[in-house]
Amino acid sequence: MAVVSPSTPAATGGTRPAGDAPAGRTGRRGVNVAGIALRMPYWVFTGALGLIFLAPLVWTAVASVSPQAGTNQVEGWGFGNYETLANYQAGVWRYLFNSAFVSLLTVALTLVISLFGGYAFARFRFPGRNFLFLLTLAILMVPYATLLIPLYVLLNEVGLENSLVGVALVLTMFQLPFSTFLMRISFEAVPRELDEAATVDGCSTWGALWRVLLPAVKPGLITVGLFSFLAAWNDFMAPLILINDTERMTLPLAVSNLRGQVQGVVDYGATEAGVVILALPCIVLFLLLQRHYVRGFMSGALKG
Amino acid sequence: MSDSAATRGRARPRGRHALLGWLYATPTAVFVVALFVVPLGLVVKMSVSRWPLLAGDQGLNAPDNFEKAVDHRFFTDSVVFTIKYTVLATVLLLVLGLGLALLVQESSRWNNLLRASFLIPSALGLASASLLFYVFYSPFASPLAPVMESWGFTFLGSPTAALLSTTFLIVWRYAGFYMVLMLVGLQGIPGDVFEAARSDGATRWQTFWRVTLPLMRPTLALTTVLCVTGSLLAFEQFYILTKGGPDNSTITVVQLIYQVAFQGQNDLGVAAAISVIVLVALVVINALQLRAFRSEES
Numbered sequence: 001m002a003v004v005s006p007s008t009p010a011a012t013g014g015t016r017p018a019g020d021a022p023a024g025r026t027g028r029r030g031v032n033v034a035g036i037a038l039r040m041p042y043w044v045f046t047g048a049l050g051l052i053f054l055a056p057l058v059w060t061a062v063a064s065v066s067p068q069a070g071t072n073q074v075e076g077w078g079f080g081n082y083e084t085l086a087n088y089q090a091g092v093w094r095y096l097f098n099s100a101f102v103s104l105l106t107v108a109l110t111l112v113i114s115l116f117g118g119y120a121f122a123r124f125r126f127p128g129r130n131f132l133f134l135l136t137l138a139i140l141m142v143p144y145a146t147l148l149i150p151l152y153v154l155l156n157e158v159g160l161e162n163s164l165v166g167v168a169l170v171l172t173m174f175q176l177p178f179s180t181f182l183m184r185i186s187f188e189a190v191p192r193e194l195d196e197a198a199t200v201d202g203c204s205t206w207g208a209l210w211r212v213l214l215p216a217v218k219p220g221l222i223t224v225g226l227f228s229f230l231a232a233w234n235d236f237m238a239p240l241i242l243i244n245d246t247e248r249m250t251l252p253l254a255v256s257n258l259r260g261q262v263q264g265v266v267d268y269g270a271t272e273a274g275v276v277i278l279a280l281p282c283i284v285l286f287l288l289l290q291r292h293y294v295r296g297f298m299s300g301a302l303k304g
Numbered sequence: 305m306s307d308s309a310a311t312r313g314r315a316r317p318r319g320r321h322a323l324l325g326w327l328y329a330t331p332t333a334v335f336v337v338a339l340f341v342v343p344l345g346l347v348v349k350m351s352v353s354r355w356p357l358l359a360g361d362q363g364l365n366a367p368d369n370f371e372k373a374v375d376h377r378f379f380t381d382s383v384v385f386t387i388k389y390t391v392l393a394t395v396l397l398l399v400l401g402l403g404l405a406l407l408v409q410e411s412s413r414w415n416n417l418l419r420a421s422f423l424i425p426s427a428l429g430l431a432s433a434s435l436l437f438y439v440f441y442s443p444f445a446s447p448l449a450p451v452m453e454s455w456g457f458t459f460l461g462s463p464t465a466a467l468l469s470t471t472f473l474i475v476w477r478y479a480g481f482y483m484v485l486m487l488v489g490l491q492g493i494p495g496d497v498f499e500a501a502r503s504d505g506a507t508r509w510q511t512f513w514r515v516t517l518p519l520m521r522p523t524l525a526l527t528t529v530l531c532v533t534g535s536l537l538a539f540e541q542f543y544i545l546t547k548g549g550p551d552n553s554t555i556t557v558v559q560l561i562y563q564v565a566f567q568g569q570n571d572l573g574v575a576a577a578i579s580v581i582v583l584v585a586l587v588v589i590n591a592l593q594l595r596a597f598r599s600e601e602s
């Protein structure tokens with residue numbers, strides 16, 4: 001909107017150089033105005049493009065609180081749709097708790113495992129090191145569904161059927177290729193002299209890791225944490241296959257089930273509210289950690 | 305290896321060093337073996353066994369599951385549809401990703417704002433994005449409902465419309481991601497190459513085709529492999545948006561696996577057989593793609 005609203009004064013400004021062209025072209029100011037006039041189509045075009053990407057999000061947020069027939073918010077603006085969600089089956093709080101539990105457990109496990117793994121791959125030589133690293137990366141080559149079917153059987157066998165812990169374990173495994181790779185290159189970017197000096201001074205490798213290396217690989221850890229949170233919070237297929245119990249569903253699953261549950265009629269308002277609740281943490285984290293977010297994508301690209 | 309290993313060998317005994325390395329790598333090894341290697345072995349075993357969802361392992365029956373998988377009434381349709389969708393999504397995403405990257409390549413405050421707005425949808429989950437567009441496309445709640453009514457169409461009403469609408473959702477969700485990858489590729493091209501092209505009198509168009517694109521080959525290879533892999537395994541977008549409809553016209557291969565395993569047929573053996581077929585196909589397709597990109601280079 002910022003681009004389109006000042007279009008009237010800008011448009012008149014844009015036509016001016018054509019009017020006093022002879023004077024304007026020689027003067028410095030004239031060149032600038034002509035430059036701006038030339039850039040106008042670019043700004044309008046890119047601004048419109050940017051709006052296309054933002055509009056669906058803004059529309060959903062607005063629609064979720066605006067009046068709509070067939071929802072809990074028929075008249076006036078308000079949070080009726082969110083109330084529907086709060087009373088849906090086990091209630092939105094239950095699903096939020098489940099999602100938060102799975103996400104935080106996945107983040108914690110991924111951080112710990114990839115911190116140690118990255119340290120091992122970057123700083124130690126041991127038999128099977130390259131094999132284990134390639135095996136970890138090979139997870140990327142195997143389709144999600146190919147693994148989820150046997151994982152469903154395996155988790156049932158060890159008593160983790162219908163378990164949020166089981167879902168978190170599976171999601172952690174799927175995070176390992178990216179996070180192990182990222183932590184390995186984070187450790188490799190730290191000069192060896194730093195931890196070697198620490199070990200010479202009598203630090204164990206454990207002490208060197210916590211006291212010297214941890215601060216140095218913090219940006220890597222933030223990126224790993226961010227990506228594993230987004231992946232776990234948003235994951236749909238693992239809980240879809242591994243969870244049957246309504247009480248233990250995660251939020252994406254619950255919102256998805258909302259459709260067609262009430263006598264076959266879809267409550268679009270409640271679905272909008274659900275999308276807003278699902279999207280909010282992701283967008284906040286994106287805005288706060290944009291630099292880490294982009295860097296995560298880029299380190300993925302450098303691998304190729 | 306010899307030089308640095310020898311120096312470190314003096315500081316710590318070698319055997320102990322290797323042992324410590326294994327200790328730090330143990331959590332990774334445990335997770336990879338228990339949740340990746342074992343399931344991978346199990347899925348192969350399941351694919352050659354009779355394995356109903358509730359009754360479990362009933363012994364070997366090879367190659368029944370593979371025969372049943374290929375004979376499944378939706379097998380060919382789902383393969384054809386998945387390939388069609390993959391080609392469409394990959395072409396659109398790569399062209400758009402590169403286009404957006406070229407558009408916002410120069411760093412300025414305006415361009416940073418644009419990059420962020422192109423990238424925001426990628427922070428959403430695919431399931432959330434699909435749910436968002438499920439409402440957005442519905443003839444009842446959509447802001448475009450009046451348009452649909454006066455033009456007499458719905459976004460998910462016909463097979464073609466459903467395919468195109470789902471692809472639009474995917475482009476919206478992933479274009480920013482591919483833009484970032486393309487930006488990394490563009491930044492990897494040394495500036496003096498463009499300088500040289502300009503001094504040789506090359507037009508913008510010539511520079512793009514003869515300089516930029518050839519030098520982007522590694523990035524294009526990576527993005528193609530990523531996009532093809534992701535699209536071949538499409539599930540959420542169709543599961544949520546179209547449920548495979550209308551008239552079973554939008555069933556992807558992964559959706560078929562899910563259907564066979566958990567919706568009605570409840571045959572994990574056949575589902576495992578399709579999974580193994582998909583895995584082998586994916587490995588072959590990726591190897592072919594990488595080889596194609598490499599041989600063009602030489």
